[in-house]
Each structure stands twice: as C-alpha cells, then as structure tokens.
Amino acid sequence: MKVGILGLGTVGGGVVNVLRKNADSIKRRTGVKVKVVLAGVRDVSQDRICDTSDITLTEDPYEVVNHKDVDVVLELIGGTEVTKDLVETAIKNGKHVITANKALLAEHGNELIQLANQNKVRLLFEASVAGGIPIIKSLEQGLSANKIESLAGIVNGTGNFILTEMKEKDRDFADVLKEAQMLGYAEADPTYDVEGIDAAHKLSILAAIAFGTELQFDKVYTKGISEITTEDIKYATELGYVIKHLGIAKRVGNSIEMRVHPTLIDKDQIIANVNGVMNAVLVKGDALGTSLYYGAGAGDEATASAVIADLIDIINNQTSNHILGWKSQEKTKVIDNNLINSEFYLRLLVSDVSGVLAKLTQIFHDQKVSIEAFIQKKVDVDNNAHIAIITNKINTKNVMNIKAKIEASDFNQDSVQILHVETLD
Numbered sequence: 001m002k003v004g005i006l007g008l009g010t011v012g013g014g015v016v017n018v019l020r021k022n023a024d025s026i027k028r029r030t031g032v033k034v035k036v037v038l039a040g041v042r043d044v045s046q047d048r049i050c051d052t053s054d055i056t057l058t059e060d061p062y063e064v065v066n067h068k069d070v071d072v073v074l075e076l077i078g079g080t081e082v083t084k085d086l087v088e089t090a091i092k093n094g095k096h097v098i099t100a101n102k103a104l105l106a107e108h109g110n111e112l113i114q115l116a117n118q119n120k121v122r123l124l125f126e127a128s129v130a131g132g133i134p135i136i137k138s139l140e141q142g143l144s145a146n147k148i149e150s151l152a153g154i155v156n157g158t159g160n161f162i163l164t165e166m167k168e169k170d171r172d173f174a175d176v177l178k179e180a181q182m183l184g185y186a187e188a189d190p191t192y193d194v195e196g197i198d199a200a201h202k203l204s205i206l207a208a209i210a211f212g213t214e215l216q217f218d219k220v221y222t223k224g225i226s227e228i229t230t231e232d233i234k235y236a237t238e239l240g241y242v243i244k245h246l247g248i249a250k251r252v253g254n255s256i257e258m259r260v261h262p263t264l265i266d267k268d269q270i271i272a273n274v275n276g277v278m279n280a281v282l283v284k285g286d287a288l289g290t291s292l293y294y295g296a297g298a299g300d301e302a303t304a305s306a307v308i309a310d311l312i313d314i315i316n317n318q319t320s321n322h323i324l325g326w327k328s329q330e331k332t333k334v335i336d337n338n339l340i341n342s343e344f345y346l347r348l349l350v351s352d353v354s355g356v357l358a359k360l361t362q363i364f365h366d367q368k369v370s371i372e373a374f375i376q377k378k379v380d381v382d383n384n385a386h387i388a389i390i391t392n393k394i395n396t397k398n399v400m401n402i403k404a405k406i407e408a409s410d411f412n413q414d415s416v417q418i419l420h421v422e423t424l425d
C-alpha cells in the first residue's frame with residue numbers, strides 16, 4: 001500500500017513515526033506493507049519530528065495527488081485554501097483520501113463526500129474530531145443500533161488545556177495559549193481554538209453522523225473561551241461548578257440543537273474532571289443509554305492513531321460508501337439559539353449604593369426569572385460590588401433581556417458576563 005502525505009508537521013510527522021514504530025503489527029492486521037512514498041511540504045529544508053530518509057519530499061503538493069504510485073493520500077496540511085482542490089484532485093484521480101481537517105469537512109464535506117462516492121473512493125476523517133478518540137467509528141459502527149438523542153463533549157484540546165491551567169495554576173490565558181501552540185495542539189490560527197470555531201467544526205461533523213443529517217456548520221451557535229476570566233473560574237468553583245468549553249447537539253422532535261459555548265457543569269460530573277489536552281464525548285443513545293469516550297484530543301502520535309486506523313480500514317475494506325455512515329440523509333432544522341432553554345450564570349459589577357439589589361432583583365422578577373444562587377463579594381476600592389448569579393432554567397431571550405436591562409441601568413459598572421449552566425445526563 002503506497003501512501004502519499006500532504007503535510008509533515010505535528011500530525012504528518014506523528015503518522016510517519018507511528019507507521020514506523022508499529023510496522024509489524026500493522027502488517028499483521030492488514031497483510032500488507034504500508035510505505036510512505038512521497039510527502040508534500042511547504043519547505044523541504046525544515047527539520048522534521050520524523051525520519052524522512054526514505055521518503056521523497058516535494059514542495060509541489062500536486063505531485064502527491066497526481067502521482068501514479070500513490071494509492072491513498074493523507075491530507076494533513078489543514079485549512080481550506082489549498083486543501084479543497086488538492087483533495088478533489090486526489091479523489092478524481094481515484095485515490096482514497098484520509099484527512100484530519102475538520103475545517104475542510106465542516107465547510108465542504110457535503111460536496112467532498114458526494115464526490116468521493118461518485119468516484120468510488122473513500123474519504124475518511126476519524127482524526128478530525130477529538131484527536132485520537134475513535135468517536136466517529138463509535139457513532140457509525142458501535143452505536144449504529146441506537147437512535148442518538150444527544151451528545152455533549154469537550155472537543156478542543158487547546159481550549160481545555162487553557163481552562164485547566166487557568167483553574168489549577170491560576171495562569172494567564174495568553175501564556176497558556178503560547179504553551180499550547182508550542183506543544184503543537186493549537187490550530188495554525190489559534191483564534192479557531194479560543195473562539196470556538198474549531199469546536200463548532202467538530203460538533204457539526206459529530207451531529208451529522210449522529211443524526212444522519214447534512215453537515216450544517218453555519219447553523220452552530222458558537223462562543224469561545226476568550227472572555228472567560230479567572231474571576232468566572234473562581235465563582236464557578238465557589239458555586240460547585242467547573243467551566244468547560246462544550247459542544248452540545250440534541251435531537252428535539254424533528255429538529256436539532258447545535259451549540260458550542262463555555263458551560264458551567266456540576267463539579268462531580270465525570271466530564272467536569274476531563275483536564276488538560278484530554279477530550280471526552282458523552283453520547284446518549286436510546287438503547288445503550290449514556291456512554292463516554294475519553295482520550296487525547298490533540299498531539300502528534302495521538303492524532304496519528306486515528307489517521308492510521310482509517311488507513312487500516314481502507315486496506316481491510318471495512319467502511320462502505322455511506323454518507324457520513326447513513327444510506328440516506330434527513331433534512332433537519334437547526335433550532336435558533338434564542339429559543340433554547342438553559343440555566344444561566346451572570347457576573348456583574350454594580351455600584352455599592354443602597355437599593356441596588358432591590359432594583360437588580362426587580363429586573364429578574366420582570367422577566368419571571370428565579371435566582372437559584374447568589375454571591376456578592378466585598379466592595380472593591382472603587383466602591384463596586386462583585387456579584388455572581390445562577391438562574392433557574394429559562395429561555396435565552398429572557399437572559400439577554402436581563403443583560404440589556406442591567407447594562408442600561410444607572411447602577412451597572414461593566415458589561416454583564418453570561419454563561420450557560422448545563423446538567424448533562
């Protein structure tokens with residue numbers, strides 16, 4: 001089996017290393033010898049994390065996708081700019097493609113999967129969601145008897161690493177992000193990690209596979225972790241919660257919810273204790289009930305594990321040409337985020353003047369919202385009071401009305417932080 005790789009960075013380098021290290025067991029599983037013959041990179045003179053002595057390197061990626069000896073192309077460059085045409089060319093040339101690129105799939109997956117089916121080749125992408133965790137194979141194969149009701153997961157390693165370090169070591173956001181970049185976890189543009197775009201790409205892929213729908217990345221409500229402060233983390237701890245960046249997809253009648261946002265979850269939930277670069281996805285199926293998938297969400301060899309599993313599937317011909325694991329797809333409406341019900345956390349800074357709390361609670365009362373928990377910290381040097389509130393389960397529109405009313409009031413001193421609070425089952 002002759003393999004051509006596009007990109008020999010963190011993931012591409014990891015793939016070459018694992019293919020070398022486990023060559024014997026891969027041969028025993030497949031009966032063939034896997035050989036990386038050609039790799040396309042940006043700069044052939046760069047140092048690599050893998051031995052490239054027996055691989056021809058090229059700065060022209062089209063050499064890889066057009067090479068007559070290449071049976072399978074591994075697209076491990078990232079982004080959509082150069083990769084869309086490269087993947088299309090490989091498919092049209094009759095080559096199977098494996099990619100770790102969730103941006104490419106979320107944005108162009110519907111057309112690319114169709115093109116692969118038309119050309120009778122496979123397009124596999126286990127590594128695109130939750131790094132090394134075989135969550136796509138679990139949904140497509142292990143859980144295929146179930147009607148999936150919901151899934152909720154930590155699917156961005158960089159974001160989880162940042163939140164964990166901020167909580168455990170009181171570290172600065174920017175400083176931890178720099179470390180995640182050095183460790184090879186972050187996207188080439190790390191705003192994808194911290195603004196939730198990467199998690200939204202992944203959630204749209206998981207939801208399409210779980211519910212048998214088209215990919216609908218543009219419908220995912222997306223909020224990142226960049227506005228989470230150490231104050232939020234401390235309040236959450238005091239209230240018995242942990243803040244995690246979650247992707248949540250739920251079936252509600254004939255529609256689905258898809259949202260990605262920082263979320264307060266009970267500190268005793270298993271997923272609240274998934275730390276560092278680790279990812280976890282909780283899936284609720286009607287037959288199995290709830291099951292949890294946990295493992296490294298990023299990193300060279302962890303991600304290579306998923307890429308190579310797809311390669312072994314192709315060699316062993318285990319995956320047929322379904323559309324995201326289904327023979328037919330449903331058209332499913334995605335529910336507008338404003339219509340979603342949740343409990344909410346609010347953090348406020350108000351002036352310390354007599355009667356402020358009465359005015360504040362009146363705003364909640366006017367929206368028929370009940371306060372479930374309340375903390376007020378001692379007044380600071382500027383004579384402001386720091387407050388954190390948890391509401392009962394309410395409509396998103398109500399909490400946005402409350403935020404607008406508080407921000408327009410004479411006692412408000414800063415913008416109001418709003419975060420979801422979820423009970424996962």
Ligand code: NDP
Binds near residue numbers: 010075
């Ligand atoms: P890197 O930046 O480490 O590697 C990218 C590779 O692509 C480099 O080898 C680079 O070449 C090469 N490259 C970039 N542009 C071109 C081009 N125009 N032509 C040819 N080669 C090019 O990225 P990662 O390995 O981290 O990520 C690769 C993919 O895997 C992305 O889609 C990412 O989202 C995904 N992914 C990453 C994970 C991780 O832990 N890092 C985990 C799961 C998925 P050169 O080395 O010469 O600069």
Ligand code: HSE
Binds near residue numbers: 128131157159297299
């Ligand atoms: N940047 C991504 C993350 C890589 O941190 O999760 C894995 O997809």
